């Protein structure tokens with residue numbers, strides 16, 4: 001790509017656990033000759049997503065402990081500029097927003113003086129969890145719809161485990177607030193590359209980030225009031241059966257839990273929980289992580305400060 005050309009930027013958004021990292025891993029597993037710069041934002045203190053994609057790309061930046069659409073917006077602008085400055089520069093950039101962020105303020109940030117001459121917004125994709133959407137509380141449903149409304153295309157994901165009735169209900173729910181809804185049903189974010197990149201979406205009917213959702217950067221908007229995160233970290237390995245038992249006792253108020261843990265026999269254990277669906281996957285061939293780390297996200301005030309450490313502490317084997 002010509003160094004003076006603007007680098008296309010794709011934004012992946014969608015509520016917690018909808019499948020953004022899975023789609024990003026899919027893109028990076030088959031970059032089709034492109035050098036892809038990646039920015040991964042995790043709302044919690046530990047960026048599990050960054051570790052999950054780290055083996056696929058050397059061109060990634062991770063931002064955690066805040067949301068790129070508001071509290072760490074300036075960090076995002078600096079991080080994207082940093083990606084563009086790398087030698088060789090990326091051919092395109094993919095941003096995985098945190099599950100609680102709105103996409104339009106991220107798109108607006110590309111108009112910042114530091115980026116406007118160097119980047120061009122390509123597409124905004126919103127993943128929706130076809131199986132879990134119906135169980136979201138009111139506020140989370142609203143946020144997911146807002147994310148979808150601010151996107152070019154909705155990827156109605158997890159269609160392998162969602163009922164046809166659930167999928168049809170989601171489509172009907174989105175069609176109301178989003179008159180020109182473009183929706184594609186997917187499994188693990190799988191869609192043809194031609195639909196993902198260089199799509200030249202018509203955005204004339206889309207309001208700008210600020211108009212779209214009264215999103216005040218700064219004092220009035222702060223995800224800390226909407227979501228809380230809890231983290232647990234342990235230097236040693238983790239006992240699988242105790243971990244399984246702990247996850248059976250995961251409080252219902254937890255919206256999302258994920259982690260990468262040190263496996264006793266070497267390798268790692270990937271923990272993924274979205275709502276009631278928990279997946280614990282031993283990956284014996286993966287590199288042993290430096291430590292075991294788990295992050296959980298829920299609503300403020302629903303759980304004690306130390307609940308995650310109390311739950312997972314007994315799973316730790318050695319330090």
Ligand SMILES: Nc1nc2c(ncn2[C@@H]2O[C@H](COP(=O)(O)OP(=O)(O)OP(=O)(O)O)[C@@H](O)[C@H]2O)c(=O)[nH]1
Nearest residue numbers: 015016017018019020021022099158161187188272
């Ligand atoms: N059955 C099924 N599982 C899926 C699909 N897509 C993703 N998953 C699983 O859903 C869980 C969450 O997926 P992620 O890709 O980590 O979701 P995310 O949107 O990046 O999550 P956050 O970054 O925490 O918001 C993981 O266990 C995935 O393997 C799908 O189409 N079908």
